[in-house]
Amino acid sequence: MQVLTPEMMKKCDQATIKAAYPEILLMESAALATAKMAEEIIEKEISFEYKSELKLSFLIGQGNNGGDGLAAARILKNWGYQPQIVLTCSPSELSGVNALNFKLAVLNKIEIYQFEQLKTKEFISLIKQSDLIVDALLGTGIKGQIRGSVKSIITLINQQLVKKPLTLAVDIPSGIIAANGNLAGDALKADYTVTMAAYKRGLLLYPGKDYAGKIKVVEIGIQSETIQENSDQLKVFNQQEAKKSLPVRKNNSHKGSFGKLALLAGSPGMTGAPILTAKAALKGGLGLVYLLTAAEIAEMTAAQLPELVSVALPSQAGLIKETAAAKILKFTEKVDLIAAGPGLGQDKGVKTLIENILKESSLDLILDADALNVISDLELLKNYKGKLTLTPHPGEMAALTGLSIKEINNNRIDIARKFAQKYQLNLVLKGAATITAAPDGRAYINLSGSNGLATAGSGDVLTGLIAALMAQESDNFRAAALAVYIHGRAGEFAAQANSDYAMIASDIIANLKKVYQELQ
Ligand SMILES: NC(=O)C1=CN([C@@H]2O[C@H](COP(=O)(O)OP(=O)(O)OC[C@H]3O[C@@H](n4cnc5c(N)ncnc54)[C@H](O)[C@@H]3O)[C@@H](O)[C@H]2O)[C@@H](O)CC1
Ligand SMILES: Nc1ncnc2c1ncn2[C@@H]1O[C@H](COP(=O)(O)OP(=O)(O)O)[C@@H](O)[C@H]1O
Ligand SMILES: [K+]
Missing domain, CATH: 3.40.50.10260 (YjeF N-terminal domain)
Known part of the structure; x- marks a missing residue:
């Protein structure tokens, strides 16, 4: 509508x-x-x-x-x-x-x-x-x-x-x-x-x-x-739209049919973020997650989530080294999409790493959190060979655009759309009334969610869900908008069970099943 x-x-x-x-x-x-x-x-x-x-x-x-x-x-x-x-x-x-x-x-x-x-x-x-x-x-x-x-x-x-x-x-x-x-x-x-x-x-x-x-x-x-x-072309994304967009799962399938994700995330002290993203991706219906993370935490993260395949990357002071780029790119030959950013940490090495992926890869790529924070050359976004999706919150959007957070929130629809069109990518501008904008001018305002979603790790969950839906649906823009809706609706269920005050990011994941049951 x-x-x-x-x-x-x-x-x-x-x-x-x-x-x-x-x-x-x-x-x-x-x-x-x-x-x-x-x-x-x-x-x-x-x-x-x-x-x-x-x-x-x-x-x-x-x-x-x-x-x-x-x-x-x-x-x-x-x-x-x-x-x-x-x-x-x-x-x-x-x-x-x-x-x-x-x-x-x-x-x-x-x-x-x-x-x-x-x-x-x-x-x-x-x-x-x-x-x-x-x-x-x-x-x-x-x-x-x-x-x-x-x-x-x-x-x-x-x-x-x-x-x-x-x-x-x-x-x-x-x-x-x-x-x-x-x-x-x-x-x-x-x-x-x-x-x-x-x-x-x-x-x-x-x-x-x-x-x-x-x-x-x-x-x-x-x-x-x-x-x-x-x-x-600005529409609301509501339950009706979600029902229409839910990808149909084939019975004659294997885990490869529902996508393989390379998740570049995590650092010592931020081991929860990759777990939340990986778990949300798997619970969102994705087939297989490879967590590519700093050597120090590879074993420990694998122990936290048995469904995960953890891959250790060379690191320095806990952050993945820029020299890991070649290994990552080689590894990603066997996956369908890449998500990078949650808990990754920021330094010069991480920046070079993300820039290398932007220059060399052509897979569907989702950049969130620290992967967004290290970007300074926006032309790299425009020139990316694959389909790119960014998921900034207003603070990250402010850093990307040079505008203030107030300016972003006062004009979130038009700013998100212009950015998506200018840099030819899908943009999820998070926050209350999340906007998902496509490179071709389409945009949605999401109708689900509650203030309980404003909790640590909630964005990490969203990144996992976006990856899951993108792996299952060919239109990345629609997949991102659906993921935002499902995230919000799972947050509503989580708030019903726990209250907005007492819900945490894991509760969003725990309630995904109710959303899928409702939409099917
Ligand atoms: N044919 C149409 O255009 C239709 C209009 N509809 C209704 O008409 C509304 C729009 O009508 P209008 O364009 O006449 O505008 P409004 O009725 O929204 O407001 C205009 C009136 O409010 C006064 N006003 C404007 N700003 C003010 C302010 N800051 N403080 C105090 N008074 C102020 C103006 O002097 C004017 O009299 C829609 O919201 C909808 O309810 C519906 O009936 C459908 C058909
Ligand atoms: N008041 C709110 N109402 C609805 N959704 C919200 C609200 N505040 C935050 N969210 C959602 O919660 C998520 C928070 O993401 P983010 O800011 O990246 O948090 P974190 O980095 O802690 O994971 C986003 O999906 C955002 O749209
Ligand atoms: K009125």
Whole structure:
């Protein structure tokens, strides 16, 4: 499912209206979907005897988001509810379809208040008594910081209410910038968001994602072709996408059919990282892992994971020597892909080693952690003969690009995509709302995961999973995106069993089986 910017959404609306779909009808569809969602929430969350006893408060802004709210209030009134409306402007300031929907609300005898004419105490009391707030103050048309009555309403609710009533946001929580998920000063937190036609970027990026609650995308009459034509190949990776992408395992197979991985990882003091990566790769369905590691720890790592084949490499002070490059390259002739980085350590030797692999190999190659940290010549990435995948967290991405971590997180979608296209590689930009970007411009925002994944070794597990899925699926980009999804979903299961606080990276691996069972 597509993810749009406000400009793309506007183009979709305009194209639909131009193709003979009257604007009022589009708004009515949005309103009907909103009313249905409100009713679903009421039935699920509130116990009541009569619909008419429920207090449904609609906060209405001056634009089309407010228009959606006005029409939804009227539909719910017709279904037997008693909605009330708080308007942020005077009725004379409404125009077009919004003015028409206001007239219809009046005709349907809905109780209407103008915010400016209410005393603060009256407004607070009205909100406090509400069973459900429908937030139709601002949608994708927000410009600048919140101001005027809209700002007063959001500030009053956020500052004066200890417990906010259940809230349904129309299209996007008011105050969240649809283009990037940032706050326009402040925003109204929702428990649910009903969003029209497609996801908006701001619903999936932080802090916006924290304000959106449970999101439902509803169809309002905009054709999927119109959305395709006016979007930019950015999609969500959700369970549906994961089910579609899960590689089919052949029965007539042997361990070679599911891939042989050369994992270049580990150093004394960081013996856990290669084990986590290797274990995740095997548990992810890969056939065979060779751990190529510093001589000092080869035996010890092999003892930790009996399924592993450990290969000792010449080392100096615990770090693999650059002279090991020839041995590694020779060894990799018998594998299908290479993953390098977890716990590898960093020095001049490691840097030369990674550079040599980039110059000489043509296998599928995944670079993570220390293997990323030692890269200084980005041209080596561009010129790599095989298919390359990088898995930086924002700190590593900052080092690669010269941008700050803040800049990366503020614009993670576009930065990841540009980098992937410029250097012709797959890029997994990790962190909450992980982006997977392909060399050809495709990109996914991952929807699974929880803050429990922010734990030591979690990234090592992801690298193993990416290797496992790449070995089983021919489209490396899709494999990486699927691995990110599976990692996140296993993290959700791990958090259910242990809590976000008490889960560790091994718990992610332990829960992979549940994800595979769910997806099969
Ligand atoms: N035909 C369409 O374009 C459709 C639009 N839809 C709805 O319309 C919304 C977009 O409508 P609009 O483009 O009218 O924009 P909005 O309704 O999101 O916001 C524009 C209004 O908010 C005010 N405003 C903007 N920034 C503000 C700020 N920082 N502080 C206070 N007030 C501010 C403006 O003065 C204007 O009145 C969507 O989110 C969706 O809910 C849906 O009904 C589907 C059809
Ligand atoms: N708050 C969060 N929500 C969801 N996923 C997260 C969060 N924080 C981290 N992650 C995920 O956890 C993993 C952490 O990887 P990384 O930063 O490399 O950690 P480490 O080096 O400790 O293994 C990544 O997949 C990242 O996307
Ligand atoms: K809204």
